[in-house]
Amino acid sequence: MAENTQMNERQREAMEWTEGPELILAGAGSGKTRVLTHRIAYLIREKQVSPWNILAITFTNKAAAEMRSRVDALVESGAEAIWVATFHASCVRILRRFIDRIGYDNHFSIYDSDDQKAAMREVMKKLNIDPKQLRERSVLSAISAAKNEMIDSERYEREAADYLETRIAACYRAYQDLLRKNNALDFDDLLLKTVQLFEADPDVLAYYQERFRYIMVDEYQDTNTVQFRFVELLAKKYRNLCVVGDDDQSIYKFRGANIKNILNFEQAFPGAKVVKLEQNYRSSGNILDAANGVIQNNEGRKDKRLWTAAGRGEKVQLRRYASAAEEAEQITEEIKVRCQDGAYGRFAVLYRTNAQSRILEERFVAAGIPYRLVGGVNFYQRREIKDVLAYLKTVANAADDLAVQRILNVPKRGIGAATVSAVGSFAADREISFFEALREAPASGIAGRSSEKIQRFLNLIAVFRRESEKLPIADLIRLVLEKSGYQEALKEEGDLEAQARMENIEELISKAVDFERDLSDVSDRAEEGLPADLPPLDRFLEEVALVADIDRAEEGERVTLMTLHAAKGLEFEEVYISGMEEGLFPGNRSIDDSEEMEEERRLCYVGITRAKQRLSLSSAKSRIVNGELRFHRESPFLAEIPEELIERQKSARINDDPLPASGAHRSSSYSGQPKPAAFGKIFQVEHMKTLPYEVGDRVRHARFGVGSVLEIKDGKQDFEVTVEFDELGRRKMLAGFAKLEKLTS
DNA sequence: TCGAGAATTGTTTTT
DNA sequence: CAATTCTCGA
Numbered sequence: 001m002a003e004n005t006q007m008n009e010r011q012r013e014a015m016e017w018t019e020g021p022e023l024i025l026a027g028a029g030s031g032k033t034r035v036l037t038h039r040i041a042y043l044i045r046e047k048q049v050s051p052w053n054i055l056a057i058t059f060t061n062k063a064a065a066e067m068r069s070r071v072d073a074l075v076e077s078g079a080e081a082i083w084v085a086t087f088h089a090s091c092v093r094i095l096r097r098f099i100d101r102i103g104y105d106n107h108f109s110i111y112d113s114d115d116q117k118a119a120m121r122e123v124m125k126k127l128n129i130d131p132k133q134l135r136e137r138s139v140l141s142a143i144s145a146a147k148n149e150m151i152d153s154e155r156y157e158r159e160a161a162d163y164l165e166t167r168i169a170a171c172y173r174a175y176q177d178l179l180r181k182n183n184a185l186d187f188d189d190l191l192l193k194t195v196q197l198f199e200a201d202p203d204v205l206a207y208y209q210e211r212f213r214y215i216m217v218d219e220y221q222d223t224n225t226v227q228f229r230f231v232e233l234l235a236k237k238y239r240n241l242c243v244v245g246d247d248d249q250s251i252y253k254f255r256g257a258n259i260k261n262i263l264n265f266e267q268a269f270p271g272a273k274v275v276k277l278e279q280n281y282r283s284s285g286n287i288l289d290a291a292n293g294v295i296q297n298n299e300g301r302k303d304k305r306l307w308t309a310a311g312r313g314e315k316v317q318l319r320r321y322a323s324a325a326e327e328a329e330q331i332t333e334e335i336k337v338r339c340q341d342g343a344y345g346r347f348a349v350l351y352r353t354n355a356q357s358r359i360l361e362e363r364f365v366a367a368g369i370p371y372r373l374v375g376g377v378n379f380y381q382r383r384e385i386k387d388v389l390a391y392l393k394t395v396a397n398a399a400d401d402l403a404v405q406r407i408l409n410v411p412k413r414g415i416g417a418a419t420v421s422a423v424g425s426f427a428a429d430r431e432i433s434f435f436e437a438l439r440e441a442p443a444s445g446i447a448g449r450s451s452e453k454i455q456r457f458l459n460l461i462a463v464f465r466r467e468s469e470k471l472p473i474a475d476l477i478r479l480v481l482e483k484s485g486y487q488e489a490l491k492e493e494g495d496l497e498a499q500a501r502m503e504n505i506e507e508l509i510s511k512a513v514d515f516e517r518d519l520s521d522v523s524d525r526a527e528e529g530l531p532a533d534l535p536p537l538d539r540f541l542e543e544v545a546l547v548a549d550i551d552r553a554e555e556g557e558r559v560t561l562m563t564l565h566a567a568k569g570l571e572f573e574e575v576y577i578s579g580m581e582e583g584l585f586p587g588n589r590s591i592d593d594s595e596e597m598e599e600e601r602r603l604c605y606v607g608i609t610r611a612k613q614r615l616s617l618s619s620a621k622s623r624i625v626n627g628e629l630r631f632h633r634e635s636p637f638l639a640e641i642p643e644e645l646i647e648r649q650k651s652a653r654i655n656d657d658p659l660p661a662s663g664a665h666r667s668s669s670y671s672g673q674p675k676p677a678a679f680g681k682i683f684q685v686e687h688m689k690t691l692p693y694e695v696g697d698r699v700r701h702a703r704f705g706v707g708s709v710l711e712i713k714d715g716k717q718d719f720e721v722t723v724e725f726d727e728l729g730r731r732k733m734l735a736g737f738a739k740l741e742k743l744t745s
Numbered sequence: 746t747c748g749a750g751a752a753t754t755g756t757t758t759t760t
Numbered sequence: 761c762a763a764t765t766c767t768c769g770a
Contacts, residue, residue: 059760088760113759187760254758353757355761375759409746416746546760565758587757603758626755627761 007031007038014275015039017242018047018214021235021269023262024244027306028291028609029282029571032244036216037067039242040082041074043214051081055212055234058086059219061547063569067218083212087227088187088546091194094208095185096534096542099193101201107538109184109393109400110545114381116140116186118402123174129167139171146172147188148224148256150195181433183399191226198233209237219569220245220265224256232268241269247302248295251565251603253595263302280306280609282571284313287615290641291608297640298598306609315647317616318638322653324359324579324623330651331576331618332363335559338574344370346573348560350607352585355625356578357561364559368692370741374562380544384490384501385508389544391480392473394435395464396537401427401434408438411489413457419450460484473512473540481505515540556741564607575611577604580619581632604637621654691721693742699723700741709740 007015014024014035026032040056043049056071058064068084075082083090092110100106111119120136146156153176157169179186185193198205215235217223220243223231235241243265250259266272280288288308295301321327335347349360354376364371379385387410393403409415426446427437439458442451460483468476481487490498519536560572564585579585585604590596608615619634693699697709707725721740 061760086760190760251758252760255760355756358761378759412747414746418746563758585757589757599758624761 007034008279010275010277010279011035011038014277015042017273017275018043018049018240020239021265021272022242023220023265023269023272023274024242024277025274025302025304026244026246026277027280027304028246028249028606029280030277030306031281032246032277033067033070033218035277036218036242036244037070037074039216040071044075044078049214051075051078053211053213054216055083055090055214056085056216057090057218057231058084059222060569061086061089063218064089086546087230088190091190091230092542092546094194094204095190095197098197098201098204101204102193102197104180104185104193105183107183107397109182109397109403110190110542111179111184111186111402112381112545113140113187114386115184115402119178119182119184120171120175123171123178127170127174129171134164134167134171139168142168143172143175144188145256147192148226150192150226150229152176152192181399182401183397184402188226191230195226195229195233198230205233206237208234213238214240215242217241217243218245219249221247221250221259221262222252222255222257223261224258225261228258228261228268239269248298248602249568249606251568251599251606253599263300276302276304278304278306280308282612283308283609284310284613286312286315286645287608287611287613290316290615290645291605293642293645294601294608294637294640295605298601300598314614316641316645317614318641318646318648319616319618319651320634320649320654321618321620321651322622322655324356324620326651326653327578327618327620328359328363331360331578331616332367332369334616335574335576336367336369343557344559345557347576348562348567348570348572348574348610349576349578350562350564350567350610351578352564352587352603353579354563360561360578364561365691370556370558370692372558372560374560375566379504379507380547382501382504384505387486388477388480388505388508389541391464391484392476392537392541394461395468395476396535396541398435399433404433404435404438407484408457411485413453415450415453415457419454422446423454468535468537472516473537474509474516476537477505477509477512511544512540515543564603567610568606571610571612573612574614574616575607576616576618577607578618578620579623580617580635580638581623582635583630583632584623584625585635586637601637604635693740698743700743701725706743 008031011031011034014022015038018039024032024035026035036056040054043054044051056067058067064084064086071082071084072079085093095104095108096106099108117136117140120140121131124131124134124136124139146152151159153169153173156165156172160166160169179189198208212234215231217231222245231241231243243262245262247259247262250257250262253259261268266274283291285308288306292305319327319330321330331349335344335349339347351357351360357373357376361371361373380389387407390403390406390410393400394407398404405420408420423437423441423446424434426441426444427434430437430440432440437446438454440446442455445451463483464476464480467479471479487502490502516536519539560570564577582591586597586600590600608617617638619632619638622629622631624630691712693709695709695712698706699709700706701723705725707723710722710724712721723740
């Protein structure tokens with residue numbers, strides 16, 4: 001929505017209420033970000049509030065960045081002083097400064113989910129718990145749930161009701177000890193420790209209460225109990241708390257989001273002003289009514305109904321296909337037909353699970369339609385990136401045993417599991433860190449034959465540490481790659497995958513360059529009187545820990561492919577939601593649980609309301625899930641859309657054999673059956689015969705620049721394309737990975 | 746100690 | 761189906 005259009009009455013009312021608690025119930029597409037940003041500008045301009053006293057909290061980095069730039073555009077001066085950050089980033093900032101007050105070291109590492117898994121594995125080994133009996137995953141999620149509810153390990157132990165919980169309690173305690181020993185916090189700890197800090201140290205709390213006199217929280221329906229407490233504590237003194245949310249868009253229950261936070265806001269903050277934003281500026285009437293039709297089946301929601309001044313628009317398209325392959329093919333085809341002007345950015349294809357993206361991607365590549373895949377495997381989770389980061393972490397925080405262990409034998413140095421466990425138990429005996437144990441190992445003969453190799457490793461790290469003092473991070477990474485032999489090992493592998501890894505590392509390096517440039521630009525920390533002693537490397541690692549994905553340049557017009565969750569907060573002219581099937585969306589687990597069903601329904605509501613002009617919902621009669629062919633009926637949500645809004649089409653390829661009755665078996669899996677001959681034959685992708693370019697074409701690569709295609713070879717999974725780049729010379733790459741763009745000139 | 750091949754296992758969704 | 765873990769031979 002354009003920033004300069006007039007605000008409607010409700011929006012203005014919400015904006016102008018600045019003193020005391022306020023709940024803004026902002027339906028999808030009702031302009032809530034607009035209200036928030038204008039409210040900030042209003043506080044500063046009309047109410048003479050210092051930007052310094054404003055805190056705006058979001059959930060995602062994307063949302064924070066978006067809000068930041070819109071506020072910057074609106075506020076003429078002093079905008080940098082406004083704190084706009086995610087919950088996690090805010091907490092890190094506070095903890096870096098004050099966590100020593102509750103007995104931690106300010107230089108803590110932040111563990112991501114992989115680190116957590118590794119830590120838990122170690123814990124369970126130590127406690128002699130069979131990982132088959134009790135999965136580390138489920139222990140971790142139990143711990144996470146506990147932390148979200150602010151239950152520490154002691155209390156968990158006390159309240160453990162059965163044997164299983166007792167075991168988990170033991171893991172919890174040991175896990176927490178391990179993190180503590182490694183000087184690390186996990187994501188949940190960031191919030192929990194901040195709240196504990198506030199509760200333990202009135203001075204710190206008072207400092208931040210005074211600082212943040214005006215607090216705004218976006219996506220309030222997604223807050224969990226710790227987050228609520230965090231906000232509640234901060235707002236306690238001035239009570240200028242404004243939360244914006246939509247209970248119908250609460251889709252993160254699995255992550256501890258407590259929908260009661262929004263439903264009971266008025267009880268928690270008596271005298272709260274409540275404003276409902278119900279006018280939708282995004283979708284056409286039919287789409288909006290479809291959304292309303294679905295969501296009204298949920299109970300226990302705040303009463304509201306979105307309306308629009310726009311016309312009916314096109315009807316909602318409902319499609320039924322014979323197979324997931326056909327679905328993907330038809331969606332691709334339709335987009336191609338509907339997009340004559342090449343403005344592919346208008347389209348998005350949404351789905352329930354990331355696994356569904358692959359089949360779509362294949363078709364997009366085959367059709368030569370540019371697309372952008374959001375989510376999936378995080379950039380920072382890739383092996384090579386984690387390896388490099390582990391080197392950096394080792395340099396920055398030698399107490400981070402996990403990082404040290406990760407790189408000790410990467411690349412291969414002939415230091416194996418036997419040595420690691422010997423050094424590990426040596427470290428445990430002496431109560432020293434793994435790294436220190438490594439240092440002493442050669443002398444005390446612990447490591448035996450590996451002593452020399454360990455010594456070489458230690459020297460390597462010592463060099464890095466020395467150099468890290470004076471080198472920019474990017475150069476340090478290059479040094480690590482070279483001296484550690486990592487680069488050479490990759491080169492030796494020599495295949496395209498190795499090259500892709502190298503490219504990713506290059507991307508990390510350029511990220512580091514950007515980071516340090518930004519750092520020298522404006523340092524918002526400096527003016528806050530933060531001890532400037534936090535070295536750039538530490539800050540870089542911190543940033544990287546809190547950012548899920550690298551923001552790849554969004555150059556060019558591309559169709560967006562992403563999960564429904566990732567789509568929240570976005571909008572597109574035309575939206576395709578694929579896989580509208582019972583058993584997939586809603587998932588099998590949700591079907592006999594009404595709370596889960598409501599969550600899925602909200603997710604469906606979120607998906608529908610992303611569409612501005614045209615919405616297409618499709619399902620496939622058969623689809624391969626986890627390697628087995630499954631048959632699904634249409635999602636029950638489709639039946640909740642009023643018939644008169646719908647335009648239906650059914651694939652001619654569907655035969656009308658009835659599907660088995662629903663209650664018969666919960667998973668309608670037919671895995672044992674022989675495949676009908678029709679499958680595979682008809683839908684076989686004729687091996688991506690169509691790349692959008694051919695030999696001799698001029699193409700552009702996101703980073704390598706412009707070049708000419710020399711050769712296209714039919715590889716195992718993808719085409720191998722050789723390009724002669726003008727600047728960088730000859731490179732071989734996978735077509736799917738390199739995403740080359742044909743130049744028309 | 747390491748790599749290749751076999752076996753097994755799993756799914757939501759993410760800061 | 762694909763990613764991870766396991767097992768075994770060298």
